Structure formats: C-alpha cells, structure tokens
Amino acid sequence: LLCKQIAKDKDKLPIYVGEVGPVWSYPENQLDCVVADPKKGSKMYGLKSYIEYQITPNTTNRPVNHRYKHFDWLYERLLDKFGSAIPIPSLPDKQVTGRFEEEFIKMRMERLQGWMTRMCRHPVVSSSEVFQLFLSYKDEKDWKFGKRKAEKDETVGVMIFNTIEPDAPELDPLEVEKKCEQFSRFTKAMDDGVKEILTVGNEHWKRCTGPLPKEYQRIGKALQNLSTVFTSSGYQGEATLTDALTSAGKTYEEIAQLVEEQPKKDLHFLMETNNEYKGLLGCFPDTIAVHKAAIEKVKEGDKLVATNKITPQDKGTMAKRLSTMSYSLQAEMNHFHSNRIYDYNRVMQLYLEEQVKFYETIAAKLREAHSQFTTM
Amino acid sequence: LLCKQIAKDKDKLPIYVGEVGPVWSYPENQLDCVVADPKKGSKMYGLKSYIEYQITPNTTNRPVNHRYKHFDWLYERLLDKFGSAIPIPSLPDKQVTGRFEEEFIKMRMERLQGWMTRMCRHPVVSSSEVFQLFLSYKDEKDWKFGKRKAEKDETVGVMIFNTIEPDAPELDPLEVEKKCEQFSRFTKAMDDGVKEILTVGNEHWKRCTGPLPKEYQRIGKALQNLSTVFTSSGYQGEATLTDALTSAGKTYEEIAQLVEEQPKKDLHFLMETNNEYKGLLGCFPDTIAVHKAAIEKVKEGDKLVATNKITPQDKGTMAKRLSTMSYSLQAEMNHFHSNRIYDYNRVMQLYLEEQVKFYETIAAKLREAHSQFTTM
Known part of the structure; x- marks a missing residue:
C-alpha cells in the first residue's frame, strides 16, 4: 500500500514549511468563479428538461454552462483523486421534488456557489487538471475529451500521496501520531x-x-x-x-x-x-x-x-x-x-x-x- | 324607591354642564396621597402580626397608618354609599399565603397606591367625609368616632341620587335610554x-x-x-x-x-x-x-x-x-x-x-x- 511509485513532474504537489507550519503551495492569483443565471434547458425534443447554471471563472472571464449532474461528476472525480488527503465536501442535496421551483433553484445555486468558492480556494484542487477543465473547457469536444481523460486518471485514492513532496525533514512517527490525535480531537x-x-x-x-x-x-x-x-x-x-x-x-x-x-x-x-x-x-x-x-x-x-x-x-x-x-x-x-x-x-x-x-x-x-x- | 327625600345642604353633589357634557364639580386642588413604608406591627403581645402602610395626603402632609383591613373597611363604606352611581373598583386581592413576603408586600403596596390615587382623583369620593377621615384622622379617638359615624350613614345605595343636583334642564326619558345604551355598549x-x-x-x-x-x-x-x-x-x-x-x-x-x-x-x-x-x-x-x-x-x-x-x-x-x-x-x-x-x-x-x-x-x-x- 505504501510502496508504489509513480508521478510525473508536472503533477508534483510541493509542501513548504511556513510560519504556521506545513502549507500547500498557494498560487499568486486566487482562482474564483461566479455561479449565476440558472436557465431551463431541454433534451430529446423537450422530453427531458434540466437546469443549467452559468459558471464564470476570473481567469478566462468566459462563462461555461453546467448542469447539476456535471457538478456531481466533478465531485466524484475530486473525491476519487484527492479524497484520501483532502476533505472534499459533498454537493448540496441531490434531488428533491419541485426541483424546478424558483426558491429551490435559487437555494441550490447559492450552495453550488459556496461549494465552487471553497474548491477554488483550495490550492491543490483548484490547480488540478479536472477542475480547470470544468471551469474553462473550450467547446463540447474539449469537454468530452477531458472527461474521458479524467475518468481514466490513475492517481486516485492513496496514490495521491506519491505525488506530494514536502520540502522538509522526515518526521518521527511518534510526532506524526501526536499531530494526528490532535487533529482528530x-x-x-x-x-x-x-x-x-x-x-x-x-x-x-x-x-x-x-x-x-x-x-x-x-x-x-x-x-x-x-x-x-x-x-x-x-x-x-x-x-x-x-x-x-x-x-x-x-x-x-x-x-x-x-x-x-x-x-x-x-x-x-x-x-x-x-x-x-x-x-x-x-x-x-x-x-x-x-x-x-x-x-x-x-x-x-x-x-x-x-x-x-x-x-x-x-x-x-x-x-x-x-x-x-x-x-x-x-x-x-x-x-x-x-x-x-x-x-x-x-x-x-x-x-x-x-x-x-x-x-x-x-x-x-x-x-x-x-x-x-x-x-x- | 324613587321618592324619598333627604339631604343636608353640605352633602349636595352638584353637576354642571361643561364642554364635554355633564361633569361633577372638581376641586381646585386635586387630592393626592402617597402609600409607602410598609411596616410589620403586632397586637396581643406579638400573637397577631400585620403589615401597616403609611399614607400621606398632599393636603395635611401628615402621615396616617392603615392596615389592609382598614382599606377594606373604607372600600365597603364607599361601595355602600356611592356604588349605585359611581363604580368603586375592588381592592387588590384580599389574602394569599406568604403575605409577609417582601415581593408580595411591594406588589400590594403598589396596587393600594393605584387604588388610592384613583379614589383621590374622583371629585365625589375624595371629598366625602369617610374618605377624608381615612386620610386625615387626628388620633385613635378621632378615627374610632369617625368609623362609628360612617357606619351609621343612611345615605347609602340609591339614596345617593337624592343628594345629586344637576344644574341643567330635565332630560327626556328617551334621551336617557339612548345615552344609557351607548355607555353600556x-x-x-x-x-x-x-x-x-x-x-x-x-x-x-x-x-x-x-x-x-x-x-x-x-x-x-x-x-x-x-x-x-x-x-x-x-x-x-x-x-x-x-x-x-x-x-x-x-x-x-x-x-x-x-x-x-x-x-x-x-x-x-x-x-x-x-x-x-x-x-x-x-x-x-x-x-x-x-x-x-x-x-x-x-x-x-x-x-x-x-x-x-x-x-x-x-x-x-x-x-x-x-x-x-x-x-x-x-x-x-x-x-x-x-x-x-x-x-x-x-x-x-x-x-x-x-x-x-x-x-x-x-x-x-x-x-x-x-x-x-x-x-x-
């Protein structure tokens, strides 16, 4: 479990020791995005309708559209990839009756915004390929291709620890245990x-x-x-x-x-x-x-x-x-x-x-x- | 019932017609009093104890002492004498357990003050002999004598109407009935x-x-x-x-x-x-x-x-x-x-x-x- 070794250079996740202790490497400009403008769309000649949200990142300033199920797809990818190291919070509740009601859509949008803001703020999550794809795919083809690639990503589960490179001396296991107990408490x-x-x-x-x-x-x-x-x-x-x-x-x-x-x-x-x-x-x-x-x-x-x-x-x-x-x-x-x-x-x-x-x-x-x- | 005739001149109760209609004759200086300083007293070598309140009218500025049962006596006299013509409100509740508790004494005093203020404000009640006696008796002998006299007062019940002298033309019974209905409503x-x-x-x-x-x-x-x-x-x-x-x-x-x-x-x-x-x-x-x-x-x-x-x-x-x-x-x-x-x-x-x-x-x-x- 602890012994496999892979990781391309560009996927390395450095950790530095700052004033408060070990910290991720933070980007200079923080990513941010606005979730807005929910629109009813339909598929299959109107047989299936859904709500599409417009997400605009501060990097490209170009809006992309996503349905709730795309958010859910992204959540699953992030959970698979980072879940062992980083707590990935659940999305707002999946489905309730009356999901086309204005009040519900407004509330869901507000919560999706909250979720996205939190993900944008995370230096590891926000700089990941799959997250970047979600926020700034160029066209349908780009999105489909990126999706397939992300689904085949092998750096999932505990594998993520292989990509992490702390710029600090090795820790004593007893010290590790003490820290872990403290976080748990x-x-x-x-x-x-x-x-x-x-x-x-x-x-x-x-x-x-x-x-x-x-x-x-x-x-x-x-x-x-x-x-x-x-x-x-x-x-x-x-x-x-x-x-x-x-x-x-x-x-x-x-x-x-x-x-x-x-x-x-x-x-x-x-x-x-x-x-x-x-x-x-x-x-x-x-x-x-x-x-x-x-x-x-x-x-x-x-x-x-x-x-x-x-x-x-x-x-x-x-x-x-x-x-x-x-x-x-x-x-x-x-x-x-x-x-x-x-x-x-x-x-x-x-x-x-x-x-x-x-x-x-x-x-x-x-x-x-x-x-x-x-x-x- | 309507036909007896007594009333000494000094007991006459005039009614004038003012801007708002018929009004009692109001004294130039309004009577007022302060109920304060509740003190525990006792009788029969400490066998019976009671609370005595100090009442100071603004006329004599000389305090007199009264127990709750004296207020009750006054209430009964006023009710007998004026009750047919003037609503005489009940005293605060008679007796409860724990009547020597500070909280209760304070509340009762506040309510006795409210009752006395209301009685003082009433021109007919406040100028009555019995009310004046209560507020300004000179000594124990004066009080006992006045009490006996008040208890023998024959101008009670509907007799009070014989002493009332409206300074205005007689009213038509239909008009009287209309007014009465209005007050009742x-x-x-x-x-x-x-x-x-x-x-x-x-x-x-x-x-x-x-x-x-x-x-x-x-x-x-x-x-x-x-x-x-x-x-x-x-x-x-x-x-x-x-x-x-x-x-x-x-x-x-x-x-x-x-x-x-x-x-x-x-x-x-x-x-x-x-x-x-x-x-x-x-x-x-x-x-x-x-x-x-x-x-x-x-x-x-x-x-x-x-x-x-x-x-x-x-x-x-x-x-x-x-x-x-x-x-x-x-x-x-x-x-x-x-x-x-x-x-x-x-x-x-x-x-x-x-x-x-x-x-x-x-x-x-x-x-x-x-x-x-x-x-x-």
Whole structure:
C-alpha cells in the first residue's frame, strides 16, 4: 500500500514549511468563479428538461454552462483523486421534488456557489487538471475529451500521496501520531460545536418565523382594537390618543414582519456557513482513518522486518511515506484553519451587522410611535 | 324607591354642564396621597402580626397608618354609599399565603397606591367625609368616632341620587335610554378590548421570561463553546477571532438577561393599568343595571297612574329623578373618559419609552460585539 511509485513532474504537489507550519503551495492569483443565471434547458425534443447554471471563472472571464449532474461528476472525480488527503465536501442535496421551483433553484445555486468558492480556494484542487477543465473547457469536444481523460486518471485514492513532496525533514512517527490525535480531537470537537450552533439556530429560526411574529401581530391588533373602541366613546378630544394607539398598533404589526423576515437576512448565512463546515468536518474522519491505518502499519514495521515480511529498506520507505502523509494532513489542517478563521470572521460580522440594523430599525419605529402620544 | 327625600345642604353633589357634557364639580386642588413604608406591627403581645402602610395626603402632609383591613373597611363604606352611581373598583386581592413576603408586600403596596390615587382623583369620593377621615384622622379617638359615624350613614345605595343636583334642564326619558345604551355598549366593548390586551400581554410576558431568554442564552453558549474549540486548534494568530466570538457569545447571554428583565420595566405597567381598568369596567354592569331598572319604572309610569298606583305628580317626580340619575351617569362617564385618556396616554408613553431603550441597548451591545471582529 505504501510502496508504489509513480508521478510525473508536472503533477508534483510541493509542501513548504511556513510560519504556521506545513502549507500547500498557494498560487499568486486566487482562482474564483461566479455561479449565476440558472436557465431551463431541454433534451430529446423537450422530453427531458434540466437546469443549467452559468459558471464564470476570473481567469478566462468566459462563462461555461453546467448542469447539476456535471457538478456531481466533478465531485466524484475530486473525491476519487484527492479524497484520501483532502476533505472534499459533498454537493448540496441531490434531488428533491419541485426541483424546478424558483426558491429551490435559487437555494441550490447559492450552495453550488459556496461549494465552487471553497474548491477554488483550495490550492491543490483548484490547480488540478479536472477542475480547470470544468471551469474553462473550450467547446463540447474539449469537454468530452477531458472527461474521458479524467475518468481514466490513475492517481486516485492513496496514490495521491506519491505525488506530494514536502520540502522538509522526515518526521518521527511518534510526532506524526501526536499531530494526528490532535487533529482528530479538534475536528470532532468542532463538529460538535457546529452541530450545536445548527440546532440552536434552527430553533431560533422556527421561533422567529413562527410564534414570535404572531405574538407581535396580536399585540398590534389588540392596540388597534382598543383604539377602535376608544373612538366609539363619543367623548370629545381623544383623537390624538386614538391616532397614536392605532399607529403604535401598526408599528407592532410592522415589527412582526421585521422579526419574520430577519432570519433570511442574517441567520441564513450563519446557518449556511455552519452547514458547509458540518459537511467539511464530516469528511475528516475518513481522511484521519487512512492516516491512522498508516501509523499502525509503520508501528508494525519492526515485527514485519523480524518475520521477513518486508526488508528494513521497505520499513524506511514506509516511515518516509508516513511523514509525507503527515505533512499533507498538516498542510490541509492549516488550509482548513486559515479558511475557518476567514469564514467565521466574515459570517459573524455579517450576522451582527444585520442584527444591529434590525434592532435599530425597531427602536426607530418605536420612537416614532412614542412621539405621537401627548405629553401631559 | 324613587321618592324619598333627604339631604343636608353640605352633602349636595352638584353637576354642571361643561364642554364635554355633564361633569361633577372638581376641586381646585386635586387630592393626592402617597402609600409607602410598609411596616410589620403586632397586637396581643406579638400573637397577631400585620403589615401597616403609611399614607400621606398632599393636603395635611401628615402621615396616617392603615392596615389592609382598614382599606377594606373604607372600600365597603364607599361601595355602600356611592356604588349605585359611581363604580368603586375592588381592592387588590384580599389574602394569599406568604403575605409577609417582601415581593408580595411591594406588589400590594403598589396596587393600594393605584387604588388610592384613583379614589383621590374622583371629585365625589375624595371629598366625602369617610374618605377624608381615612386620610386625615387626628388620633385613635378621632378615627374610632369617625368609623362609628360612617357606619351609621343612611345615605347609602340609591339614596345617593337624592343628594345629586344637576344644574341643567330635565332630560327626556328617551334621551336617557339612548345615552344609557351607548355607555353600556362602550363599557362592554372596552372590557373586551382590555381583556384582549391582558391575554396577549400575559402570553408575551411568559415568552419573554421563559423560552426566549433561554434561547438567547443557548445562542450565547454555542458561540462561546465554538470559541473554546477554536482556541484548542493550536493554529497561530486566531486570538482576535476567538476573543470576538467569546465576546459575541457573552453579548447574547446579556441580551437573554435584558429580555428576561424587560417585562418588569414596561409590560408590568401596561398590565397593571389594564388590570385596574378591568376592575373598574367590571363595576359598570351593576351601575348600568340600576339605571335600566329606573328607566323601566318610568316607562311603566302611565300604566301605574291609570291603575291609581301612583299619582301623576309621582310620575313627574320619577321622571325628574331618572333625569338626575342620567346626569350622574353621564358625569361619571365623562370622569371615566378623561381619566382613561390620561392613563392610557401615560402608560403607552412609558411602555414605548422603555421599549425604545430596550432595543437601543441591545443594538449598542451588538455594535460593540461586531466591532471586535477583524475586517479582512
């Protein structure tokens, strides 16, 4: 398992040791793309219809079209090729009823955009031939040819480790094990943390779109109703009060609407980001399992040499490979951390910004309602 | 029933016709009092203990002490004497277990204050001998003497109408009936409106002190928990993010507390005012029933004259009395309306003012939390 050797020079994946530890080689200009403009297409004289998305990379600035199933094809290729070393997050859910509904298409596009952005940001994934093909094939022929080639790619599974070349001294297996344990603990803990946020967020979403606005609406109606009763008193000179009461009631109805619409403006992105991370973190156990299996193999090394199952030289190669795997995992973790810091910073800022606006809008509306009552 | 005649000159209750219609005669300086300083007292060598409140009227500025049972005695006297013409609201609930607990004493005092303020504001009630006695008796002897005298007062029940002297032309019975119907409709409608607010307010109270703060607390905990996980990453340079996340989490815990404490600051007074009005409105059906019975009697007048049960002169007296009752009811309604406008204006202002502060405080806290994240 640890001992095959292939890899052309251009496919080499270097790892450098930077300030934070082992890191992948990052391109100077980060790849990015825009997923937009979903269009209904059809095949076989309209018998089969589908949605096609337009993807425009910042490199060529030339849009290419892809259906969901092409994304899925790309996902399978990336998983085959890099899955042992790099967590490749799943695509948004495959198929649900009503997949031509506008709301669904919008949501799927948003999530495909999120997935593509994450893949573009990954230096290894984004520079791979298959990913480049997906983003910038020239024509149908180019695409078909590239597809066939990618499907025949033999550097899949653990083979990927053969292409990785750390520019650093070999690591001690004990050090490797320690690092691996640490990553395992961290990803598990973060998985729990993310799931907790998702649970709490879901409950909050339900409350904000369910009972809470209904309650504000009832408060609003009750005030307006009291105003109507007061108007019927026949007593002179209470128009100021009844107008103010009506307006306060309407304000609470407006607040009901604000409350109901707010989650779409802030909680939505917090949930989407955490959902993405839940997906990413779900890939780590497999990656870490591959790693742990290799550690065990190397630990068995002495026994294998003693029973003449491998040569001492083989054992040395195995330890070197394990070191490479560890550099790869460390580079990946560092990639993950730097993205995590960026993503959570951004999403928390967005969330809090919108929350501030929300509470300020309500305060302003209530201040306006307050000003309509008479000071006596 | 309609025909007895007594009333000393000093007990006469004039009604004038003002801009809004018939009104009681209002004193130049409005009586007011402060209920404060509840103290535990005891009797029979400490065998019986009770709470005594200090009541200080703005007229004498000299405090008098009264136990709850004295308030109850006053209530009974006012109800006997004025109940047919003036709605005398019930006192706060009589007795509950734990009546020496601080929270209960505070709440009862607040409600006794509300009741006294309302009675002080009423021109007829506040100028009555028994009410003046309660507020400004000189010593124990004075109080005992006044009590005996008040208990022997014969101007009780419908007798009160004999003392009322409207300074206005006699009203047509049809006009009286129309007015009465209108008041009946209005008080019923307002009773419904007030009860609706109380129901909605109660639900809102429960949500604000129950599930809502718990949810904000869980959001806060989830963010802080994520921050702890992030801290354990071993990745360098994420202190800014983890500090900001912790602080955002704490902010949501603070919001939880604000949400939980808010109802005591605003909804409480809205509820108390509406509770007072519910009590007041509950008195109107009886007052209106007395009125309607009188209308029926006058309608029967012709028949009674025909069967020689009453003289035509008696019939005239009855119609005059009914007119007096109607003036009294109208004066009372106008008193009610002017107080209602004042009270609802005040309580809505207070409510909205505190609500504005609440939302502004939250917005400020979130803005502070937002500022701790890095802009990248």
